[in-house]
Amino acid sequence: MDASVNISMEPFRALVGDMLSKEQGTVGFSVQTILIGIGAVIGSSLPAILSWMGVSNVAPAGFVAPNVIYAFYAGALILLAAILYTIATTREYTPAELSAFAGENHDAEAKASFSDMFKDFANIPANMKKLGVVQFFSWFALFSMWVFTTSAIATHHFGLQPDDTHSEAFNKAGDFTGSLFGWYNFFAIPFAFVLIPLAARIGKKQTHALALASGGLGLISFSL
Secondary structure (H helix, E strand, O other): HHHHHHHHHHHHHHHHHHOOOHHHHHHHHHHHHHHHHHHHHHHHHHHHHHHHHHOOOOOOOOOOHHHHHHHHHHHHHHHOOOOOOOHHHHOOOOOHHHHHOOOOOOOOOOOOOHHHHHHHOOOHHHHHHHHHHHHHHHHEEEEEEEHHHHHHHHHHHHOOOOOOOOOOHHHHHHHHHHHHHHHHHHHHHHHHHHHHHHHHHHHHHHHHHHHHHHHHHHHHHHHH
16 A cells, blocks of 8 residues: 555656756745645544544454545545546656756657666765665654554553554544644644745755754654
8 A cells, every 4th residue: 555655646746846947846845745734634634534423433353444444435536536637737848848948958869768777776876875864764763653653642642552452442542643643744734835935044955954853853752
């Protein structure tokens, strides 16, 4: 499922970079962050909303609660519709057009091959290698959060036992976790508006470092 989500969504991040000039990049990614935040708030809150509407949040051992199942159905339909709409309405620039925008010369006859990916990987610039290390630890933290937040909250703040994963109280902890994810995505929306002036003032690298440090402090706060 995670592979499917990333295969579906990550090209959209690349599309923003491909369709915009460097001068527009920060604004484009900020707008994307705002839209991602809005969708994430709704998606994270949907199981709790469905539960409030009367859909059961309790399931037998080995099964997923109905409110979570219906939330995934809704998300799948919305994602599919958004992808199809983008494919139908967005025209990508050719490499020659992109080079012309950047004031570069481009060999229109040059053809890319699958092996180019490995050549590019071998010639990654030093800054990209440094960013790769940062991304490794960033995603390690994010995946830990996504996988273990419900269990951590259920045991640390709801007083449940680690093996008590099929009780109504554990499912309530799960709904509460969804609400927390909704809030964290909600706060990403106003921060997206701050990104542009902040990056202009202290630089993109420092802005990224500040965001990562804030995320780290947020994860530490779970124990408090």
